[in-house]
Structures are given as C-alpha cells and as structure tokens.
Amino acid sequence: MTQIIMSGLISFLVAIFTTPLLIRYFTSAGKGQEIREDGPQSHIRKRGTPTMGGIAILLGIVVAYLAVGFWGMASGHGGFTASGLLVLGLTVALGLLGFADDGIKLFFNRNLGLNKTAKLVGQLAVALIFGFLLLQFPDEQGLTPGSTHLSFIRDIETFDIAVGGAVVGTILFLIFIYFLIAAWSNAVNLTDGLDGLAAGSTALVMFGYMIMTFWQFRNSCSITPGPGCYDVRDPLDLAVLCAAGLGACVGFLWWNAAPAKIFMGDTGSLALGGLVAGVSITSRTEVLMVIVGALFVMEAASVVIQVASFKTTGKRVFRMAPFHHHFENGGWAETTVVIRFWLICGIAVALGLAIFYGDWLTATGVSLA
Numbered sequence: 001m002t003q004i005i006m007s008g009l010i011s012f013l014v015a016i017f018t019t020p021l022l023i024r025y026f027t028s029a030g031k032g033q034e035i036r037e038d039g040p041q042s043h044i045r046k047r048g049t050p051t052m053g054g055i056a057i058l059l060g061i062v063v064a065y066l067a068v069g070f071w072g073m074a075s076g077h078g079g080f081t082a083s084g085l086l087v088l089g090l091t092v093a094l095g096l097l098g099f100a101d102d103g104i105k106l107f108f109n110r111n112l113g114l115n116k117t118a119k120l121v122g123q124l125a126v127a128l129i130f131g132f133l134l135l136q137f138p139d140e141q142g143l144t145p146g147s148t149h150l151s152f153i154r155d156i157e158t159f160d161i162a163v164g165g166a167v168v169g170t171i172l173f174l175i176f177i178y179f180l181i182a183a184w185s186n187a188v189n190l191t192d193g194l195d196g197l198a199a200g201s202t203a204l205v206m207f208g209y210m211i212m213t214f215w216q217f218r219n220s221c222s223i224t225p226g227p228g229c230y231d232v233r234d235p236l237d238l239a240v241l242c243a244a245g246l247g248a249c250v251g252f253l254w255w256n257a258a259p260a261k262i263f264m265g266d267t268g269s270l271a272l273g274g275l276v277a278g279v280s281i282t283s284r285t286e287v288l289m290v291i292v293g294a295l296f297v298m299e300a301a302s303v304v305i306q307v308a309s310f311k312t313t314g315k316r317v318f319r320m321a322p323f324h325h326h327f328e329n330g331g332w333a334e335t336t337v338v339i340r341f342w343l344i345c346g347i348a349v350a351l352g353l354a355i356f357y358g359d360w361l362t363a364t365g366v367s368l369a
Contacts, residue, residue, distance in 0.1 A: 016255075031051075098267040144233060145234070148160055152286075153356055180280070184293070191299045199249045214236070220232065
C-alpha cells in the first residue's frame with residue numbers, strides 16, 4: 001500500500017508543477033492549438049491554447065514509477081517487474097507517437113499532423129513488440145505478463161486466441177493485441193475533445209483499476225493460493241502504475257479543467273490509451289475494461305455509427321461526433337457535458353468494481369443472498 005500511495009502522490013506533484021512550465025513555454029513561443037472550422041463554434045475561442053500538456057502526464061507517470069521502483073529495490077519491498085515495465089514502455093511509446101504528431105502540427109504548421117499511414121505503422125510496430133514481449137519473462141510459477149486466452153475477470157480457459165498452430169496462433173494473438181491497443185488509444189484520443197473530459201475520465205478508470213489490481217495482489221495465487229485467487233504476474237506493480245496514472249491525470253486536470261489553460265494533445269491521449277490497454281491485458285481483464293471504460297467505448301462507437309450511417313444513408317445520427325459534441329451543439333454548456341460524462345464514467349467504474357468483487361465472492365463461496 002505504501003508504494004501505491006507514494007506513486008500517486010509523486011505523479012500528482014510532478015504533473016501539477018510541470019504543467020504550468022509547459023503553459024509558459026508554449027505561450028511565450030506562440031505555439032497553440034489550432035481549431036477546426038467544422039468543429040463546434042463555441043471552440044473558436046480556444047484557438048491558441050497551449051497543447052502537448054501530455055508531456056506532464058507522461059513525466060509524472062515515469063518519474064513516479066521509477067522512484068517507487070528504486071525505493072522498493074533499496075528497501076527490499078518490491079522493485080521493477082516485467083509487467084510494469086512493459087505497460088510503462090507501451091505508454092511511453094504511444095506518448096512519443098503522439099508527441100511526433102503534436103510536434104508536426106505545432107512546429108511544422110501541418111494541422112493534420114502525422115498522416116494516417118504513419119500513425120498506423122507506428123501503432124502497429126508498438127503493438128507487435130508489446131505483444132511479442134507479453135509472452136516472455138515467465139516467473140517462478142510460469143506466469144508471463146500476458147496470456148493468449150481472452151480474459152474477463154480471469155482467463156477464459158475455453159477461449160484461446162492463439163489457435164491453429166504456433167505460427168498462425170502467434171499471428172492471431174498479435175492481431176488481437178494490435179486491435180486492443182489501437183482501439184483504446186484511439187478511443188481515449190476521441191474522448192479528448194472537451195476541457196477536462198479525457199483526464200478526468202481516465203483518472204476514474206485508473207482509480208478503479210488501482211483497487212482491482214491491489215485486490216489481485218492481496219489474493220494472488222502465488223501468495224495465498226485458494227478459491228478466488230488470481231493468476232496475474234505482477235499485480236502490485238500494476239497497482240503502482242495505475243496510481244501513477246491517477247495522480248498524473250488529477251495533477252494535469254488542475255490546469256486542464258474548464259476553462260482549460262492547456263490541452264493534453266495526442267501526446268497525452270495516446271499515452272493514456274496505451275496505459276488503459278496495457279493494464280487491461282496484463283491484469284487479465286480485457287473484457288471487463290469494456291465495462292469500466294464504457295465512456296471511451298461509447299465515444300468511439302459514436303464515430304463509427306456516424307461514419308457508417310452517413311456513408312450508407314447520407315444521414316447523420318448525431319449532430320456531430322464524437323457524441324460529446326452532439327450534446328454541446330444541442331445547447332448544453334461544455335461544463336455540463338463534461339460533468340455528466342464524468343458521472344457516466346464513474347457509474348461504469350463502480351459497475352465494473354461490483355462485477356469484479358461479486359466474482360470473487362462467488363468464487364470463494366460467499367453467498368450474496
């Protein structure tokens with residue numbers, strides 16, 4: 001528990017004190033966010049607001065995780081693990097991809113940033129490396145950071161993604177990992193359209209997963225084998241990483257809440273999407289994340305529905321997609337949309353926690369009646 005508290009506190013302090021430095025730098029350099037003409041008209045006033053605030057989020061996560069890891073090694077209470085380092089690497093790699101995208105927009109005056117091919121190749125390369133490493137580094141119990149089985153709250157033993165032999169199975173598994181990483185990183189990126197929406201929502205998701213991964217640690221099969229135990233390689237380190245993500249998002253949110261003084265940019269949104277994907281995979285809860293991160297799923301689904309409807313019927317389902325803009329264009333104040341979407345996210349996180357805990361009660365034979 002000490003490591004988790006330290007991680008959250010350090011990341012919060014790093015983010016909240018680094019963000020104003022970024023605001024001053026980008027303001028003095030005259031580098032700010034461009035606003036699309038086809039976007040909500042109320043956003044025109046945001047033109048020129050500093051962006052790339054995701055640097056502070058990334059810095060907070062990295063510094064907190066490293067600090068707690070070195071403290072654990074020095075004190076003999078923990079240290080770095082394969083799962084934690086892999087998820088951190090995924091987060092940083094996607095953050096760097098977003099950094100390149102933001103940098104091209106700001107410093108090379110290309111409003112669209114990286115083209116679709118470059119983004120696709122970047123995400124694919126990161127996913128392939130991450131997916132390959134997931135099945136390496138077995139511990140004393142033979143557990144690797146990831147599993148080829150689809151997982152809900154635990155691995156679904158009857159649903160093995162890597163079917164069809166070693167070569168075909170590996171290809172299918174890597175495709176699955178790419179899909180998850182691309183889906184979550186793009187979903188968080190699409191959610192980042194209103195002041196504080198993505199940062200606040202991700203903070204709530206990380207809070208939920210901090211609790212779940214700590215519970216996995218307290219009931220790990222390698223420590224306390226028995227009914228309801230969890231076969232997860234490094235749950236405590238994942239909890240430390242979730243706490244770092246939570247603290248960094250809250251620290252950044254201090255400056256990103258309406259009226260935002262800085263945006264996280266793709267640097268932050270892609271990194272946080274990678275964190276969400278990585279934690280769900282290494283904690284063996286890929287399907288549960290769909291419930292916990294339901295707001296991100298709805299935001300991405302609204303874009304898919306909008307595009308599909310317009311291409312097939314010529315009609316739009318929403319006034320604008322992602323659908324937070326639908327409500328904004330319907331007359332809701334931006335802060336009203338954000339707060340209500342935070343509520344939706346909070347309800348989804350609470351539902352996910354209830355399902356997670358209910359499964360443990362059932363597995364241990366505790367009656368809910």
